[in-house]
Structures are given as structure tokens and as C-alpha cells.
Amino acid sequence: MAPNTPPPETAPPDGERPAAACSHCGRQFVTERQRDLHVGERHDATPAEQRAYESAREAESDELFRLHLKVIAAVGLLYASFVVAGVVAFSVPG
Numbered sequence: 001m002a003p004n005t006p007p008p009e010t011a012p013p014d015g016e017r018p019a020a021a022c023s024h025c026g027r028q029f030v031t032e033r034q035r036d037l038h039v040g041e042r043h044d045a046t047p048a049e050q051r052a053y054e055s056a057r058e059a060e061s062d063e064l065f066r067l068h069l070k071v072i073a074a075v076g077l078l079y080a081s082f083v084v085a086g087v088v089a090f091s092v093p094g
Helices: 032-042 047-091
Strands: none
Touching: 032 047
């Protein structure tokens, strides 16, 4: 993270109970996965916390991979639609 970049918003909205809190610093998180990632990256994690961090990191990596596949599919469909529209447009008699 850049030095002047504020941390991402992880606190639950007002009126909602947090799903998880850091046992080291007390910071509240919307999801347990956010907490597991925070503990693994910012604190000296216990072996159990380290396993939870690895699991959360892998889940996030899988989610990001699926997003990339969806973006590639969307760009491919957009490209194909422009090619088809161009073929149709140039094949219509003048």
C-alpha cells in the first residue's frame, strides 16, 4: 500500500454487529475473512491464525481469478459483437 493511502473501510455500518474482531488490536471487521487476512498480514499469527490466513488468501485468489475470467469473457463478447456488427454494416448494399 502507498504511504498516503488510507486503509480500506472494514468497520461494519452503524447499527450492525461486527462479524469478527481482531484479537490482537480489537479492530472490527465486516467478515471473518477480512479479519483473517488482517491478522496474517499485520500481527504475529498463531499457527491456527496462520492456517486461517492461508485459507482466506487462497479463497480471495480464487475469487479474483473468477473475476478475471468474467472480464475476459465480457471483452471477448464485446469484440465479437463489434465484428458481427461491422460485417453486417459493410454487407448492406449502398
